[in-house]
Each structure stands twice: as structure tokens, then as C-alpha cells.
Amino acid sequence: MRHLLFLHLLGACVWAGGHLVLLFGVLPRAMRRHDPQPVRDFEQIYERIGIPALLLQIVTGVWLASLWLPHVQWFEATPVARLVQAKLVLLGFTALLGVHARLALIPRLDAQRLPQLGLHILLITLTAVAFVWVGAGFRFGGMF
Numbered sequence: 348m349r350h351l352l353f354l355h356l357l358g359a360c361v362w363a364g365g366h367l368v369l370l371f372g373v374l375p376r377a378m379r380r381h382d383p384q385p386v387r388d389f390e391q392i393y394e395r396i397g398i399p400a401l402l403l404q405i406v407t408g409v410w411l412a413s414l415w416l417p418h419v420q421w422f423e424a425t426p427v428a429r430l431v432q433a434k435l436v437l438l439g440f441t442a443l444l445g446v447h448a449r450l451a452l453i454p455r456l457d458a459q460r461l462p463q464l465g466l467h468i469l470l471i472t473l474t475a476v477a478f479v480w481v482g483a484g485f486r487f488g489g490m491f
């Protein structure tokens with residue numbers, strides 16, 4: 348249990364931390380220069396750590412959730428089940444954003460599409476931070 352939570356927290360650091368660096372460190376530079384290249388360079392390096400971290404989050408998260416609740420109770424209206432559901436909704440949103448970026452945004456990325464890229468990075472970062480917020484809710488028995 349402790350090791351599982353440790354891995355989940357480590358993955359959370361990589362996923363949320365990486366996206367915050369991208370949003371506040373790399374994106375402003377790309378916007379100033381009207382050039383998406385800094386984002387491309389960052390993605391190329393980050394991808395190799397970020398994607399395994401997200402996969403680790405899914406495996407350890409689902410595992411932790413099944414320690415909190417048996418699977419049959421995941422979709423009930425209890426406070427802890429609501430947290431698990433929120434995690435799954437955030438995961439769905441992350442997947443949609445990822446697919447949209449891969450298929451629609453990145454292949455045709457140029458200076459004109461930078462604002463769209465910026466919005467995308469903002470949304471994925473907010474989603475990552477929301478994952479952390481919802482995660483902290485388990486300890487306190489609810490979302491707020």
C-alpha cells in the first residue's frame with residue numbers, strides 16, 4: 348500500500364510538474380517568439396518520461412481505488428466513489444486532449460496555431476492539477 352501510494356505520488360509529480368513547466372516555462376517563450384519549436388523540443392524530451400508516468404498513474408490509481416472500494420461500488424453515490432468517478436472523468440478528458448493533440452494539432456503545428464496550442468496546454472495542465480486536487484480528497488473523505 349505504501350509503495351503503491353509512493354509510486355502514485357511520484358507519477359503525479361512527473362505528470363503535474365512537467366505540465367506546469369510546459370505552461371509557465373516553455374509556452375511563454377514560444378508565444379514571445381511566435382515559434383512553436385520550444386514546445387516541440389520540450390515535448391520530444393518530456394514524452395519519454397511523461398507517458399510512462401501517466402500509465403503508472405492509471406495502474407497504481409486503479410489499484411488504489413480498488414483498495415478503497417470494491418469495483419461494484421465505484422459507480423455509487425458515496426463521497427469516495429465520487430472521487431473515483433472524478434478521476435475517471437479526468438482520465439477521459441486527458442485521453443481526448445491527447446488524441447486531439449496527436450491527430451489534429453501537432454501534425455499541422457505552425458505559428459498561427461500557437462494560441463490553439465496554448466489553450467490545449469492550459470487545459471491539460473488544469474486537468475493534471477485537478478487530478479492532484481481530487482487525489483488529496485481521499486484523505487479528507489470528499490472533493491471539497
Ligand code: HEM
Pocket residue numbers: 352355356358359360362363401404405407408409411412413415431434435438475478479480481482483485486
Ligand atoms: C495523472 C493522473 C493522476 C494524478 C496526477 C494523481 C494524483 C494523485 C494524488 C496527488 C493523490 C494524493 C495521495 C495522498 O493521499 O497522499 C492521489 C490519490 C489517489 N488517486 Fe490519483 N492521480 C492520478 C490518476 C489517478 C487515476 C487514473 C486513478 C484511478 C481511478 C487514481 C486514483 C487515486 C486514488 C484511489 C487515490 C487515493 C490513494 C490513497 O490515499 O489511498 N488516480 N492521486
